[in-house]
Amino acid sequence: MSNENNSSKKRRNVTIMDVAQASGLSCATVSRVLSGYEFVKETTRQRVMDAVEQLGYVVNLPARSLAGGHSQIIGLLVPNLDNGYVGTIAQGIDQELARANYDSVLYTSHRHPGKESFYVITIANGLTEGLLLVAPQVVPTYLDALREQNFPYVLIDQADATENSSIVDASNWQGAYEATRYLIQLGHTQIAFITGELIVRSATDRLAGYKAALKDHDIPINDDLIFEGHFQQEDGYEITKGILERADIQPTAIFASNDLSAFGAMDAIREHGLKIPDDISILGFDDVPQASIVYPKLTTVRQPLEQMGKIAAKILLEQIEDPSRPPQRVTLATQLVIRDSCGPYPPQEGETKPLKQTGGSLLRTN
Amino acid sequence: MSNENNSSKKRRNVTIMDVAQASGLSCATVSRVLSGYEFVKETTRQRVMDAVEQLGYVVNLPARSLAGGHSQIIGLLVPNLDNGYVGTIAQGIDQELARANYDSVLYTSHRHPGKESFYVITIANGLTEGLLLVAPQVVPTYLDALREQNFPYVLIDQADATENSSIVDASNWQGAYEATRYLIQLGHTQIAFITGELIVRSATDRLAGYKAALKDHDIPINDDLIFEGHFQQEDGYEITKGILERADIQPTAIFASNDLSAFGAMDAIREHGLKIPDDISILGFDDVPQASIVYPKLTTVRQPLEQMGKIAAKILLEQIEDPSRPPQRVTLATQLVIRDSCGPYPPQEGETKPLKQTGGSLLRTN
DNA sequence: CTGAAAGCGCTAACAA
DNA sequence: TTGTTAGCGCTTTCAG
Numbered sequence: 023m024s025n026e027n028n029s030s031k032k033r034r035n036v037t038i039m040d041v042a043q044a045s046g047l048s049c050a051t052v053s054r055v056l057s058g059y060e061f062v063k064e065t066t067r068q069r070v071m072d073a074v075e076q077l078g079y080v081v082n083l084p085a086r087s088l089a090g091g092h093s094q095i096i097g098l099l100v101p102n103l104d105n106g107y108v109g110t111i112a113q114g115i116d117q118e119l120a121r122a123n124y125d126s127v128l129y130t131s132h133r134h135p136g137k138e139s140f141y142v143i144t145i146a147n148g149l150t151e152g153l154l155l156v157a158p159q160v161v162p163t164y165l166d167a168l169r170e171q172n173f174p175y176v177l178i179d180q181a182d183a184t185e186n187s188s189i190v191d192a193s194n195w196q197g198a199y200e201a202t203r204y205l206i207q208l209g210h211t212q213i214a215f216i217t218g219e220l221i222v223r224s225a226t227d228r229l230a231g232y233k234a235a236l237k238d239h240d241i242p243i244n245d246d247l248i249f250e251g252h253f254q255q256e257d258g259y260e261i262t263k264g265i266l267e268r269a270d271i272q273p274t275a276i277f278a279s280n281d282l283s284a285f286g287a288m289d290a291i292r293e294h295g296l297k298i299p300d301d302i303s304i305l306g307f308d309d310v311p312q313a314s315i316v317y318p319k320l321t322t323v324r325q326p327l328e329q330m331g332k333i334a335a336k337i338l339l340e341q342i343e344d345p346s347r348p349p350q351r352v353t354l355a356t357q358l359v360i361r362d363s364c365g366p367y368p369p370q371e372g373e374t375k376p377l378k379q380t381g382g383s384l385l386r387t388n
Numbered sequence: 389m390s391n392e393n394n395s396s397k398k399r400r401n402v403t404i405m406d407v408a409q410a411s412g413l414s415c416a417t418v419s420r421v422l423s424g425y426e427f428v429k430e431t432t433r434q435r436v437m438d439a440v441e442q443l444g445y446v447v448n449l450p451a452r453s454l455a456g457g458h459s460q461i462i463g464l465l466v467p468n469l470d471n472g473y474v475g476t477i478a479q480g481i482d483q484e485l486a487r488a489n490y491d492s493v494l495y496t497s498h499r500h501p502g503k504e505s506f507y508v509i510t511i512a513n514g515l516t517e518g519l520l521l522v523a524p525q526v527v528p529t530y531l532d533a534l535r536e537q538n539f540p541y542v543l544i545d546q547a548d549a550t551e552n553s554s555i556v557d558a559s560n561w562q563g564a565y566e567a568t569r570y571l572i573q574l575g576h577t578q579i580a581f582i583t584g585e586l587i588v589r590s591a592t593d594r595l596a597g598y599k600a601a602l603k604d605h606d607i608p609i610n611d612d613l614i615f616e617g618h619f620q621q622e623d624g625y626e627i628t629k630g631i632l633e634r635a636d637i638q639p640t641a642i643f644a645s646n647d648l649s650a651f652g653a654m655d656a657i658r659e660h661g662l663k664i665p666d667d668i669s670i671l672g673f674d675d676v677p678q679a680s681i682v683y684p685k686l687t688t689v690r691q692p693l694e695q696m697g698k699i700a701a702k703i704l705l706e707q708i709e710d711p712s713r714p715p716q717r718v719t720l721a722t723q724l725v726i727r728d729s730c731g732p733y734p735p736q737e738g739e740t741k742p743l744k745q746t747g748g749s750l751l752r753t754n
Numbered sequence: 755c756t757g758a759a760a761g762c763g764c765t766a767a768c769a770a
Numbered sequence: 771t772t773g774t775t776a777g778c779g780c781t782t783t784c785a786g
Contacts, residue, residue, distance in 0.1 A: 035513060037763055048501060048773045053765060061771060080506070082514040084453035085763030088778045093450065095493070096584070102675060103475040103482070113470045116496050128494040140446065147401060148448040148779085177678050285681050294685075315651050317658075317683030403779055416756045419781060427755060451779030454762045514763085 036079045056081065057091065087148060089091035096338060097150040098126040099195030100140065101158055105282060106310040107327065111156055111178060114331025122339050124151075131158050139164035146173045148387045157222070176340035179325070187347035188341065188349040190334040194224045197356030198231025198277075201305050204358055205237050205275045209367035210303065214273035216283050218253040218259050227252070228279050228307060230380045243263060246271055251283050258286025266294045274367045275303035281310045281322055288316065288363070299365030309359055319361035326354050402445045411439035421629045422447065423457065453514060462704060463516040464492040465508065467524055471648060472676035473693065477522055477544060480697025488705050490517075497524050507528035513540045518704045518729045520544060523588070537613050540707035544690070547589030554715040556700040556708065560590045562595025563689035563722030564643075567671050570724055572605050575733040578670065580639035582627050582649050583719035584619040590621070593675060612637055617649050625654025632660045638735045641669035647676045654682065654729070675725055684742030694721050707721055 038056070042049040047070065054062055055070040073079070087093040098115065100108045119126060127150060142164045146153060149190060152174035155162065165187060168175050176188040205213050215232050218225030229248070234244050249265070251257035256365055265273060278284035284306030291298055298304055298318055306313060306322035313320040333352055343348055403443055404422070408415040415434065420428055420434040425612055439445070453459040464481065466474045485492060493516060497504060508530045512519060518540035521528065531553060534541050540556040570577050581598050584591030595614070602609050615631070617623035631639060644650035650672030663686055664670055671678060675690035699718055707713055 035763090039763080050766085051772055054772085057765080063771065066771080073769095078509075080510045080513045082454075082512070082763050084450035084514045085778090086765075088448075088762090089764040089766080090455050090778065090782085091765055098494070102479065103469070104472065104479045105475075106470065106472065109469040109471070112494075113468065116469070116494075120496070126494050126777075127461070128478075128482075130486070130494050143444075144446045144449070147446045148450045195769080205397035228654045288683075312678045312681055315678055315682050317654075339495070380762095403777090404781095405779080414778080416758075416782080417756055419779095420756085423781080429755060432755080449780050450782075451762095454764085455780040455782080456762060457781055751777085 029141040034341055035082065036077045037082070038079070040077055040333070041073045043081050044077060045069045066357065076364075082318050091153055092237055093149060094124050095150050095377075096124055096126050096152045096154060096335075096342075097129055097145045098156070099129045099131055100156045101131050103130075106312055107280075107282075107308060108156055109375065110310065110327040111334075113335075115154060115335045117328075118332045118335035118339070124339070126154075126356040138162070139167065146171065146175075152176075152342045154334055154338055157178065157224075168327070169298045171303050172345055173254065174338055174345060176338045177332045178330055179224055180317065186349060188337050189351045190330050190337065190354070191224065191352075192330065192356045194227035194353045194356065195234070197230040197307065197358070198228040198232075199235045200358050201277060201307070201323050201358075202232045202235035203239070204360075205305060205364065206241065206304065208275075208364060210275040211367075212244075212247065212271070212273045212275070213270070214247045214249065214265055214276045216249050216251045216258055216276065216278040218251060218279040218283075220250060225307065232277060245269075247273055253282060255281050255286040255289075257281045258283030259290045260286075262287040262290035263294070266290065268297070273302070275305065275347070275364065277305045277328075279307055281306040281308040281313050281320060282324065284320055284363075285312065285316060285365035288320075299363050300369055303367070305363040305364055313359075314361065318363045320361050321361045324357045324359045326357075330354060401448065402443045403448070404445070406443055407436065407445050408483045410443060411435045413442065414718050416554070450707050452708045455593045459515060459517055460490045460700075461516050462490055462492050462518045462520060462708075463495055463511040464520050464522070465495045465497055465511075465524070466522045469496075472678055473646075473648075473674060474522055474678065476693040477697040477700075480694035481520060481701045482697075482701075483694075483700035484705070486696045490705070492520070504528070505533065509533055512537065512541075518542075518708045520700055520704055521546065523590075533752045536739070540704055540711060542704045543708070544696055544700045545590055552644050552715060555717045556696050556703065556720070557590065557718075558691040558696065558720045558722045560593035561597040561600070563673065563691070563724070564594040564645075566597075566722075566724050567673070567689050568598045568601035568643060570726075571643065571669065571671060571730065572601065572607065574641075574669070574730060576641040577607050577641045577733075578610075578613065578637070578641070580613045580615065580631055581640045582615050582617045582624055582635070582642065582644040582653065584617060584645040584649075586616060591645055598643060610637075613639060617645065619648060621648045621652040621655075624649030625656045626652075628653040628656035629660070632656065632662070641671065641730065645673055647672040647674040647679050647686060650677065650686055650688065650729075651682060654686075665729050666735055669730040669733070671730055675696055679725075680727065684729045687727045687730045688725055690723045692722075696720060 038049045038052050041053060042052045047066065051066060052070050057068050103109060146168060155175060159178040169186065176190060179191050181208055182190065202213065202365050217229050220226055233243050249261045251261055262276060263273065276287050278287055284304055287304055288298060291302055296302055306320045309322045309324035313322050337350060403413050404418050413432065417432060418436050421433050449459055469475060475480045486711040495511060512534060521541060521543050535552065542556060545557050547555065568579065583595050586592055598605045599609050615627045617627055628642060631637065642653050644653055650670055653670055654664060657668055662668055672688035675688045679686040679688050703716060
């Protein structure tokens, strides 16, 4: 066994000074080598690196940040993590960050109800170089503060009222429009719609896309078929249950504003003894990983979540590098992914898979 | 519009000094108030707080860490984020952390292949006060370094060869044993088993549990029925496809070492035109959120993932507070969750749901 | 109970 | 190309 210094509580870490001493150079030079400064003699660099290696030196991040260097850390503010939605975005972010050797501090919103804004400012204060804000359910109040400080941030899947932030999102209106059109072309006219949080831009855009498609096909918009949800599976379940119990409406298809609520709807439908898509069609939005796992596989509108994360990270990194860049907005195309949860109306006997090309962004996958 | 100082790049942040000045106190006192030191006159505290409020002061984390204070940050090392598994654990961690006002820096492993160890040490150096390591696919090499530095860390769902780390995991052996017994009681004797990464302890434990159950019920262990996978959906799919194409083996049930590979297996089975559970039963392990969404709902062994995260965080926090605490190991009970993917063998006509109590940790849920 | 002062480890002018 | 020297904002003895 090794020597018994278990109880030595605080072993001082190796610092840049130690390296300087060991290599017979100044700490400034060591610092230069470590942060990749160009103009150092090759032999010097080597001397430093040797000492670093030998002493097992590792940088102290807080010290570096404090001294004005790059912490190489960005803050990632998310509402939660348990559904694939955020995870997939985070995956994309992480990939891009890794390329630039950045890491992320994870913050969950709604953690300090009311003091969110204070919380965010703290994050932005010192530790992180920029912020990535993923789809909070409510429009954040601290954006002004960030902007005022000229602190880099990018919103993901979320609109900013002031139109003054960098934003990465997907074409929600378009996606909903095309999906609705698909259902219409399948023969449906009684299409129920489950909305998301209606204070969120993506939710209202999807609703608008749905309405526009109906209108363009001369199908009257029936408010009785529109139900306000909250992007949760539970909502989808409860709302659909309600729909199925009502006698006054008979939708032949349900378009849920996100996959999660679509899953809830599927549950309710099965519980009611109905078959999907024979008795009723279901369409979702997002294309989270689960969508292709459920049975029947969910037809849905794909948001390129991972790519959204990547691009957001890339923009943020650019912004960090050059804070004078003006905010930019990137809207990625959504894509209708046709799987097995939508069928024709009226149901055709013998037909297995409805696969009517509607032109544009269609996709058939697993 | 406000005044045009957009171009002022670096507005100095409000510091503790400003607060001191504004309140006519010393920065030491301000610091004391801010870090909740007990012995300050109430009126003084109030004066400080007022100034803080008025100036909009927020702490600078790096400065605090550097000066030896608590960063209130722990590092969270995870393999990925896109499946519910890690997300659910992270959710639990976050909850516990929030209670103690801690945050987490997210690190993804396999990001710096080969230099992982260096990476981890960097994390541990300065920024974070402790580390939570979630189920890396390989046994990490840097544990010794951490221990040597007396740096607090907790392993989640992962064994440590040296038996010298704090660990939170679940009763993998037991879970697999009970699940296998359940299948046996359902009448199955030809039970295929898809393993996980066999260098990972949880994977070998599950395999051992499966074997033990067979043995205890006098069913010969057939190595031809055991397939090595990697905890991935893809594996489950490929392996199952292979199984179904072989003539020499005819399993009536497949026990996959995690839900992900079970999902893959389900895909392969459906693709083969077979029905679950009528033609073949499927059993998973983990109970990730998707498990109750797939159709048919997956019968699986639940790992209390969220709770594992919570407890790991709690242990880490304790360890941070008092580094002299000896490492502890907590193994949480797994639980067989009976849903719809397993049926009796031979199949009984007319029977809807097999629900044979096997005693112990059974559970029927959605 | 409060203030003065010495760093924590690093970067960034400014010199040399 | 390299060294010297101030701090970055905070905590923490040590005096008062």
